[in-house]
Amino acid sequence: MTDSSGLSRRGLLGLVGTGVGAGVLGLGLGVGADRAVTAHAGGSSGASASYPFFGRHQSGIVTAAQDRLHFAAFDVADGVSRNELIELLQDWSYAASRLTAGLDVSPTGATGGSLAAPPDDTGEARGLPAAGLTVTIGVGPTLFTTADGTDRFGLASRRPPALIELPHFSGDQLIEAASGGDLCIQACSDDPQVAVHAIRNLSRIAFGRASLRWSQLGFGRTSSTTRGQTTLRNLFGFKDGTANVKAEDTAAVDEGVWAAAGDGAGWMAGGSYLVARKIRMTIETWDHASLGEQQTVIGRDKAEGAPLSGGTEFTEPDFTVAATDGGGPAIAPDSHVALAHPRNNDGATLLRRGYNFVDGNDELGRLNAGLFFLCFNRDARRQFVPIQQALARSDRMSEYVKHVGSAIFAIPPGASEGGWVGETLFA
C-alpha cells in the first residue's frame, strides 16, 4: 500500500518501509531542532501555548480546552497489513510530535526539499505558532472486529471490554457516513488554520493506508476543562459545561476519565474512551421558544447560568426547591440539568470537550448548526451510555436536537519520548 503514498514512498518520515523496529528510531528526530518557530504577527490568535505530544496521557483530554477543533475519522484501506497499520500510527505520532511543537511534519517540511518532488508539508501553517495544538489519536471498535467477525489485524483478543458498540438511543437519526471509523484524530488549537493543517497533513500521510471517513470543524469550545477557563455558550445561547469535570479535580479525573490497568485491557492504562456525537440543533424551533420554556428545558437561567433552584452559576442545583409559582419543583425533573446530574446517574460524570458547529445552511435556508459533543470517560457502559439513555428517554431538550453522528474510540495512553501512540496495543 505504501507505494501509493507520496510521503511513504520516499520514506521522508524515516519510518515507512524500514520495518517496525527501525521505524521507531526515527521518532522524535529533529523535533525543535531544525528551525525556529516564527511568531505569528498577523492574526488575532497570538496564543503561544504549546503542549507536549509525549507523556503518560495523550494531550487534548484534560488540556485546557482550546477554542477550535478539526476532528477526523478514518477507515483503514482494504489490504493494509498489521505492520502497515503500525507504521501509520508511528508516522502519525512522529508527525504529530512535530506539529504540536509548531513545526512542519518533517525536517524538510514545506519548502526545504527538492524542487522536483512534492513538499513533505503543505505549508499553510508556516509562520503560525503551535497555537496550543494537540493531536489526540484513537482507535475504533471496527479495528478490532468487523461486523462479520473478521479479525483484520489480529487484534480481536485485545479489544477492551469498554470499547463497546454504542447502543441505539431513542430518537437517534444517525447518518452512517458521519458515524463510526477505524481511527480518529482530534486536533484542537486556538487557531483553526493550525488545526486544519494538522488534519490535512496527517490525512496526507495516511494516503493509501487510511482515508477520511468523516470530519468536523468546530469553532467555539462549549466546555471548560480547567478551573481558569470562563464558561462559554453553546448555540442555544446557554452557558455549557459549568458542572464539567475539571483537570484540577484529580480524584474525579482518575475515577472517571483514565482507564486503569485492572479495567480489562492493561494496554489501555492511562488512556480513555472518547464518545463523539454530532447533535444538530433545530435552532429555528428553539429561537421561537419562550425564554421561560428555554430555561425550563435547560434547568438554568439564561443570563447567568444559575440553576433555577437559585444561586449563581456554580451553585449546586437543589432538586428539592419548589418553584415560586408553586407548580412543582423549580428545576423540572425532565430538564437537562436534572437528567444529566451525577446524583441521578449513580454518580457518573463525563469530561466534556464539545464544540459549536455551523455547516452552512440547508435548502430551506435554515442554518445547519449545533453541538459537536465530545466526551472522555473511563467506561462508557457506566458513564456516557446510562446518562444518554436517561436524556434520550425523557429530556425536554429532545424536541430541539437531533443526533446525526455517533462514534466511540479507545484513546490509548500517551507515548513516551520516542515511542508512538498505540504501542501498547501491539506490544
Place this chain on the structure above:
Amino acid sequence: MTDSSGLSRRGLLGLVGTGVGAGVLGLGLGVGADRAVTAHAGGSSGASASYPFFGRHQSGIVTAAQDRLHFAAFDVADGVSRNELIELLQDWSYAASRLTAGLDVSPTGATGGSLAAPPDDTGEARGLPAAGLTVTIGVGPTLFTTADGTDRFGLASRRPPALIELPHFSGDQLIEAASGGDLCIQACSDDPQVAVHAIRNLSRIAFGRASLRWSQLGFGRTSSTTRGQTTLRNLFGFKDGTANVKAEDTAAVDEGVWAAAGDGAGWMAGGSYLVARKIRMTIETWDHASLGEQQTVIGRDKAEGAPLSGGTEFTEPDFTVAATDGGGPAIAPDSHVALAHPRNNDGATLLRRGYNFVDGNDELGRLNAGLFFLCFNRDARRQFVPIQQALARSDRMSEYVKHVGSAIFAIPPGASEGGWVGETLFA
C-alpha cells in the same frame, strides 16, 4: 409578511410596522447605552477592537481584515413589498449597529425580555466582546430586475450599470444554489462565534421577509488590507495577497474601490461592488505536484513569497528576468502572478478580502476545501471581469481549482448616524 416574524410582530426593534419615516427614528437608540460589554476572559481571541457601523463607507471593506468570516446571501420572499424591504434594511442596520458595538440585537436582548416570549437575541455571543465585528450589507442584481424582467421593487431604473451579471468564465462549474442572491451580509470578526451570532440573528430578523440562500464560513484571512498586517497563507500553502491594495494607499482605494457620483449611479457614491467566488481547490492534486511546479504556477517561491524574478516578498515582479536555467522567463507568462498583475490588466487592481474554507470532506475522503474569494472593486467590468477572464483563459492554476460559487453585489455607501444602509437607493 411581518406576521410570520417573531421579532417584527412584536415590533421589538422599534421599526417594523411603524412605516418608513417612523422607523428611522428607532435607529441607533440604545447603542452602547443599555449594558456594558463584559470582557471575554475565556477564549484566546481577546481582540477588543470595535469598528463603527455608521460612516461614509461601510466597514468591512478597507477595515483591517479580521481572521474569521461568516458570509450569507439571502433571497427576498415572494410577496414582500417595497416598504417591507426597506423595513428589513432598517432592521438590519439597527441590529448591526448594536452587534458591532458588542451588544445584543435589541436593548431587551437575550435575557431581558418576558419569560413568556422568545428572547430577541439568541444569546451565544453574551460575554464576548465585539471582536472586531463588521457587518457589510449588499444588494444583488436580482433585486433590481429578475430574469423575466419583473421590476419587483420599482428599482429597475436605479440599477447601477456596474452591477452586471457576471459573465461565464472558462472552466466555471457553478452550483446555482451556492451562487447569486438578492441581498448579502458579510460578517467578519476575530471570533467566529461573534460572526456566526451576527448572521444567525440577522437571518432571524429577516424571517418571513428574506431567507438564507447560501452561506459560507471562512477561517483564515488570505489577504491583508492594511500595511500593518502580516501576509498569511492560503491552502496552497503560499502567501496570498502580498500585492493587495492596502487601506493606506488612498489614491488606489479612491481609484479602484469606491464608486463615485459620476460612475452612473449617484446613490452608490462611496459604495463599492463585491464579487464573491467560491473556489474549491483540488488539494490532493496540488499536494502531489512538485515544489517546482507549485512555484511555477504561482510565480513566487513558497518559502518567502518572493517573485521568481528575485528579491523578497514585496519586491515588484520583473517579467523580463530570465530563468537561471535559460529556459525562458523566471516568471512564467501563464503564472498566476503574471496574469493577475496590474501591468497585464491595464492597471486594474482589486481589494481582495478572501478566506480559507474547509467544508468537511467528500465521500472519497477528500477535504472539501479551498478559497472563498472576496474582492471589492469600483467597477467589475474594468477590474474583476477582465482579470478573471485572463486567469480563466490561461492560468496554470486552473488545473488545481474549480469555481463552484459566484455572486456580485452592490455595496451601498455607509449610513450616517441614525440612517440605514440602502437609504440612498430608495431616496
